[in-house]
Amino acid sequence: MPLATPSAVHLPLRPPAGQFYDLPHSLRPRTNPGxxxxxxxxxxxxxxxxxxxxxxxxxxxxxxxxxxxxxxxxxxxxxxxxxxxxxxxxxxxxxxxxxxxxxxxxxxxxxxxxxxxxxxxxxxxxxxxxxxxxxxxxxxxxxxxxxxxxxxxxxxxxxxxxxxxxxxxxxxxxxxxxxxxxxxxxxxxxxxxxxxxxxxxxxxxxxxxxxxxxxxxxxxxxxxxxxxxxxxxxxxxxxxxxxxxxxxxxxxxxxxxxxxxxxxxxxxxxxxxxxxxxxxxxxxxxxHSSNHLAIGPSAWAHYQGIRWKNVPAINRYTTALLADTPRPPIIEMEHLSARQRAGELAVLLLRLRTGLHWMEFQHRTGINAAQILSQVLQKYDGLGYLDVGPQHLALTDQAMMVSDTILADVLAAFG
Ligand code: SF4
Known part of the structure; x- marks a missing residue:
């Protein structure tokens, strides 16, 4: 199954009716190892x-x-x-x-x-x-x-x-x-x-x-x-x-x-x-919120904190791309702030058994997750849902059935 777009903090922007967005700015326009x-x-x-x-x-x-x-x-x-x-x-x-x-x-x-x-x-x-x-x-x-x-x-x-x-x-x-x-x-x-x-x-x-x-x-x-x-x-x-x-x-x-x-x-x-x-x-x-491109109707991509989605309609998709002047059929574009990116990364990492490594997270985002999540850690303290260590934070097996609630709290903490 294709994965759903990560939960968005803000609604994505939409272009005027019948129009499409351009592809977002590229960091490396000749070869892109990213x-x-x-x-x-x-x-x-x-x-x-x-x-x-x-x-x-x-x-x-x-x-x-x-x-x-x-x-x-x-x-x-x-x-x-x-x-x-x-x-x-x-x-x-x-x-x-x-x-x-x-x-x-x-x-x-x-x-x-x-x-x-x-x-x-x-x-x-x-x-x-x-x-x-x-x-x-x-x-x-x-x-x-x-x-x-x-x-x-x-x-x-x-x-x-x-x-x-x-x-x-x-x-x-x-x-x-x-x-x-x-x-x-x-x-x-x-x-x-x-x-x-x-x-x-x-x-x-x-x-x-x-x-x-x-x-x-x-x-x-x-x-x-x-x-x-x-x-x-x-x-x-x-x-x-x-x-x-x-x-x-x-x-x-x-x-x-x-x-x-x-x-x-x-x-x-x-x-x-x-x-x-x-x-x-x-x-x-x-x-891990890596840069990934996507093609096809309804496909969504992520590049350097910008997320976009193609039109979910075969006719509109093919018409845009097979026109005399082809253009990307992008109907949603979302620019995430540094804090939003960090919040989404935290939520995505916590889906994994390996969880969130405090130092790696800070190195990547510049944000001290332990500080931001202190109230969440307090809220769930002693319930057996969080595996909190000096190196990492992860959800326990017991937390899996209530993971939606915990992850929503994590995202909200990055508000
Ligand atoms: S993508 Fe097709 S095969 Fe897969 S669940 Fe949907 S309808 Fe069924």
Whole structure:
């Protein structure tokens, strides 16, 4: 799953109706070693899952050739502006990038190789829906240097997949993992969702066992969210489904952490577990607030404290980029103050098991976090939620279920 934009302190600015922002000022306009990661958004899916609020559309693959031409143009514009880039990580998400027919998938890979310097790349991930993955797709990806695949498994229980309105079945996941490995791609993530209506501790445990049996390197386990304006939320409001009780959600979260730790997958972020050394490097760049560029409709980027987001509409995106005078399709731009940047960095670092290192934080931001957070430390003193040491601050396992509240307090302290 693509990561959400970090919680903003102030609402982003919007340009006048129908207009777009320019790319922000670049520090290094010829070559830019400061860009650590790049994200590419492919917004097509077979169907729209009922819980999903990412920007994606069901079908409309007839728009894919224009979208790929626009992506290539956006990449060219960014490289002209920021300088040539040699990122450590590339992440192609969506949507379902593997829904692209093989010639178009090949076209996308060729575009990336034409424009990006791959010499520093050590992780190249693509997201895949298990039923959109075949041997041709795997071969194209492996030949292009993709070395990590994130499959949306979500559950291994058919009735739970039905509640989510996923259009794959559990057998598709095992088959997709086999095909990826056969092609030589052996770094596999499985996305799973817990607290699905009707789920029990037994069925969740069954899904975890099925996932572990496939020997992935990484597992992302998210509690089901009822996002505004999704069919799932409408079904909840109309009484057609019932949300899992909070007590069950807490039990499932605790069970996940204990079971996966025992299986050799320590938690390294609130929702993410990995074999040691197999943590997602791309997402670690987000959580360390590194500079990252992003292309595609709805994609958001961050560079030196400026965050911006592309228009979440395929037509407007392609029209802007394929015009006689192409321009970046940016509809939101946010300039963070030094204090806001520091607050967001603190929140992102505290999502990680490693937490916030006091001295490194001060070195990077010029801000004494211990001083700023003194009241927060006092508020949670003795509750077992904070691991406070002379070197660092981290959330404990016990804090994970109330992490939203604690992180909101941390952000507010940087006000
Ligand atoms: S496959 Fe992923 S991006 Fe597409 S609708 Fe489902 S959850 Fe959303």
């Amino acid at each position: 860009v650590m990661a790049i994200y590419i958004h492919i917004p097509f899916c077979t169907v729209k899952c009922h819980y999903c609020d990412f920007f994606s559309v069901a079908g409309h693959l007839d728009q894919a050739p224009a979208l790929l031409a626009a992506l290539a143009m956006e990449l060219r514009l960014q490289i002209q502006h920021f300088g040539s880039i040699s990122p450590e990580t590339i992440f192609i998400g969506g949507g379902t990038p593997t829904l692209l027919p093989p010639p178009l998938l090949q076209n996308l890979m060729t575009t990336l190789h034409q424009h990006i310097d791959f010499s520093a790349l050590d992780e190249f991930t693509i997201e895949a829906n298990p039923n959109t993955f075949d041997a041709d797709c795997a071969a194209i990806l492996h030949a292009a240097g993709v070395n990590r695949i994130s499959f949306g498994a979500q559950s291994f229980v058919p009735t739970e997949l039905l509640v989510l309105q996923r259009d794959h079945n559990p057998d598709n996941v095992a088959q997709a993992v086999r095909l990826a490995r056969a092609a030589g791609i052996d770094n596999i993530n499985l996305d799973l969702i817990f607290a699905i209506p009707g789920q029990t501790q037994n069925t969740w445990d069954y899904s975890l066992n099925q996932a572990l049996a496939l020997e992935p390197q990484h597992l992302s386990c998210y509690a089901l969210m009822y996002e505004p304006n999704t069919p799932l939320t409408a079904r909840l409001k109309s009484g057609h489904i019932q949300a899992a009780p909070e007590s069950l959600e807490i039990t499932l979260a605790q069970h996940t952490q204990a079971k996966l730790a025992a299986a050799g997958f320590p938690r390294y972020e609130i929702s993410n577990y990995a074999r040691p050394g197999r943590e997602c490097r791309h997402n670690l760049h987000y959580w």
